[in-house]
Amino acid sequence: MKRLLPSAFGLLLLLSACHRIESKDTAAEGNGTTTPRPSSTDNGSTLRMFMWSDYIDPEMVKLFEQREGVRVVIDTFESNESMLAKLQGGGASYDLATPSNYVLQTMVRAKLLQPLEKTSLKNFGNISPGFLNPNFDPGNTYSVPYQFAATGLAYNDSRYKPAEESWKLIFGPEDRVKFALLDDPREVIGAALKYLGYSVNSGKVEELRAARDLLRQTVKKRGFESFSGGPEIRNKLLAGSIDLGQIYVGDLLQGAAENEHLHVFLPNEGTTISTDTLVVLRGSPNPALARKFIDFVLEPKVSAAISNYTYYGNPNARAQPLLDPFLKSQKAFNPTPEEFSSGRVEFINELPRGNTPRLYDRIWTELKSR
Amino acid sequence: MMRRTHPALSAWAALTYAFLYLPILVLIIFSFNDSKFGATWQGFTTRWYGVLFARADVREAVLHTLEVALLSTAISTVVGTLVGFGLWRGGFRGRTGLTFLLVTPIVIPDVVMGVMLLMFYAIVRGWLEKTGWTFENGFWTVVLAHVTFQISYVALTVRSRLAGYGRELEEAAADLGATPVQSFLRVILPLAMPGVLGGALLAFTLSLDDFVVTYFTSGSGFKTLPVLIYTAVKKGVTPDINALSTLLVLFTVLLIVISALLMRPRNAGEQK
Numbered sequence: 001m002k003r004l005l006p007s008a009f010g011l012l013l014l015l016s017a018c019h020r021i022e023s024k025d026t027a028a029e030g031n032g033t034t035t036p037r038p039s040s041t042d043n044g045s046t047l048r049m050f051m052w053s054d055y056i057d058p059e060m061v062k063l064f065e066q067r068e069g070v071r072v073v074i075d076t077f078e079s080n081e082s083m084l085a086k087l088q089g090g091g092a093s094y095d096l097a098t099p100s101n102y103v104l105q106t107m108v109r110a111k112l113l114q115p116l117e118k119t120s121l122k123n124f125g126n127i128s129p130g131f132l133n134p135n136f137d138p139g140n141t142y143s144v145p146y147q148f149a150a151t152g153l154a155y156n157d158s159r160y161k162p163a164e165e166s167w168k169l170i171f172g173p174e175d176r177v178k179f180a181l182l183d184d185p186r187e188v189i190g191a192a193l194k195y196l197g198y199s200v201n202s203g204k205v206e207e208l209r210a211a212r213d214l215l216r217q218t219v220k221k222r223g224f225e226s227f228s229g230g231p232e233i234r235n236k237l238l239a240g241s242i243d244l245g246q247i248y249v250g251d252l253l254q255g256a257a258e259n260e261h262l263h264v265f266l267p268n269e270g271t272t273i274s275t276d277t278l279v280v281l282r283g284s285p286n287p288a289l290a291r292k293f294i295d296f297v298l299e300p301k302v303s304a305a306i307s308n309y310t311y312y313g314n315p316n317a318r319a320q321p322l323l324d325p326f327l328k329s330q331k332a333f334n335p336t337p338e339e340f341s342s343g344r345v346e347f348i349n350e351l352p353r354g355n356t357p358r359l360y361d362r363i364w365t366e367l368k369s370r
Numbered sequence: 371m372m373r374r375t376h377p378a379l380s381a382w383a384a385l386t387y388a389f390l391y392l393p394i395l396v397l398i399i400f401s402f403n404d405s406k407f408g409a410t411w412q413g414f415t416t417r418w419y420g421v422l423f424a425r426a427d428v429r430e431a432v433l434h435t436l437e438v439a440l441l442s443t444a445i446s447t448v449v450g451t452l453v454g455f456g457l458w459r460g461g462f463r464g465r466t467g468l469t470f471l472l473v474t475p476i477v478i479p480d481v482v483m484g485v486m487l488l489m490f491y492a493i494v495r496g497w498l499e500k501t502g503w504t505f506e507n508g509f510w511t512v513v514l515a516h517v518t519f520q521i522s523y524v525a526l527t528v529r530s531r532l533a534g535y536g537r538e539l540e541e542a543a544a545d546l547g548a549t550p551v552q553s554f555l556r557v558i559l560p561l562a563m564p565g566v567l568g569g570a571l572l573a574f575t576l577s578l579d580d581f582v583v584t585y586f587t588s589g590s591g592f593k594t595l596p597v598l599i600y601t602a603v604k605k606g607v608t609p610d611i612n613a614l615s616t617l618l619v620l621f622t623v624l625l626i627v628i629s630a631l632l633m634r635p636r637n638a639g640e641q642k
Contacts, residue, residue: 046591048590048591050590052601053601053602053603054602054608073590073591075590075591075593076593076597076598076601076602077601078600078601078603082585085485085586086488086585086586089485089488089489089492089586090488090491090492090495091488091491091492091495091506091507091511091587091589092506092507092588092589092590093506093589093590094590238410239410254406258405258406
């Protein structure tokens with residue numbers, strides 16, 4: 001057995017070498033376009049990204065490929081947690097990733113990221129002030145904002161017209177409205193905290209207790225339909241099975257572009273926001289190209305094109321005039337700088353370590369298992 | 371004469387089938403829905419299938435999926451058949467232990483298997499790097515991972531196929547002058563064939579559908595269909611993904627039907 005193992009791995013290597021050659025051939029055959037396609041083994045000219053599915057305009061990827069004469073490979077993940085697991089396990093060498101802000105500190109601690117070298121980013125100055133120097137990444141050492149998602153309340157005006165733009169519709173005494181909440185502890189507890197006038201990242205036991213009591217009442221209401229994902233809530237609004245839904249603005253706007261009856265607003269008491277960031281990974285085979293791509297995304301035209309494709313919030317100040325008129329007409333799409341500075345929209349941050357995460361967990365478990 | 375089935379039992383069976391198949395039916399119907407979000411029925415269209423076939427990443431993923439499934443099935447069928455044969459033949463110590471070890475990859479949660487293999491590859495890479503060699507996760511690590519769980523299915527199918535036959539078959543073959551290799555190739559293997567093919571098809575469909583293990587072991591730049599579909603779902607299912615899933619379901623069902631047909635006839639004939 002001991003003698004068998006090395007030869008088995010030798011065979012494996014030989015086979016994998018054959019496969020490389022094979023895939024090079026198919027790459028050359030399968031590509032009739034003008035894009036230059038250097039071999040996949042040549043790391044100097046391949047950019048590998050790990051990001052959310054359907055999260056970048058394919059035209060912009062093509063543009064970058066043509067401009068730099070490189071090939072861009074995009075792999076997708078479906079949650080921050082599974083992305084972390086795969087990166088920590090090794091064996092996958094990506095240059096770039098798009099983690100959400102609340103896992104950024106975890107990634108820094110796990111030594112998965114390398115500093116950005118901001119001096120090499122000539123478009124760094126385009127970033128909107130509300131996203132500069134965020135508390136999850138002081139001084140933007142590791143990240144630039146890619147796209148963001150504010151959380152709002154949405155309704156279908158052919159069935160229901162809200163009297164005011166407030167969380168009261170959900171947390172108040174009124175019990176006729178049918179509503180759904182996001183299936184996400186930080187969003188749901190965060191909304192309750194905001195309604196009560198506290199921070200979405202609160203670690204104070206009394207504040208969390210108040211939020212818990214409020215949420216206990218809320219899920220007991222007759223109008224409470226379910227905890228669901230964003231796209232699901234959009235579909236429920238379209239189908240008319242709920243009147244009101246907590247939702248990521250981007251998810252709703254994709255539907256609103258096709259159905260004029262869908263609307264979304266950011267409640268007066270304030271709401272949560274989360275950013276997806278662009279980071280260069282420590283194991284990146286090609287960090288220089290990764291930085292070039294980040295600089296490319298920070299170009300106003302490119303940044304606007306990506307938002308016009310995804311309908312997610314745009315953190316690039318100079319891209320704002322280039323956004324789709326439909327997006328610009330939506331008040332909930334881009335919170336104003338004042339809304340940021342006043343704390344009306346608040347980033348969801350990683351919770352302080354210690355007892356706090358357990359408190360959030362306990363509230364959430366109780367709500368879900370009612 | 372056939373005994374009458376109680377109506378309540380038939381109703382129960384019908385409900386069970388409805389529970390199993392209605393979601394799949396909904397998926398298939400909505401792949402023909404003329405709406406980008408598919409919440410309500412907007413009319414019949416086949417355009418999502420057009421959108422689907424125009425996508426280069428889908429074509430690439432289909433190719434990867436088939437390559438992995440075919441190769442891993444070939445390897446696991448050969449190895450699994452020999453293991454199944456050995457288990458049936460017995461004559462060595464620790465047969466029960468070995469059977470238990472074969473069941474383990476079947477009952478172990480996929481996530482555990484995926485993470486386990488990811489760590490295993492990392493350790494092997496660490497060893498290799500000391501000798502100046504290295505490899506990246508990709509096609510071959512996925513194939514090897516699939517073989518790991520496929521072998522169990524093939525071996526157990528082959529063993530249960532042979533279970534009804536006694537060792538006398540081999541002895542009779544030997545009496546008639548067959549070498550051990552000849553008796554395996556000419557007597558045992560033909561008898562085991564339905565089990566071998568059934569196991570192979572089972573292994574093939576398992577490889578085709580696997581998401582978790584593939585996600586963890588695929589490294590960068592290597593996607594299969596289930597990975598493409600699953601990661602797309604989080605940002606909202608687009609109807610072309612429904613179309614893709616429909617095709618995948620139909621293909622898998624076809625394979626399972628073939629596998630069932632291959633496993634059936636002889637057993638049914640003998641047990642009368």
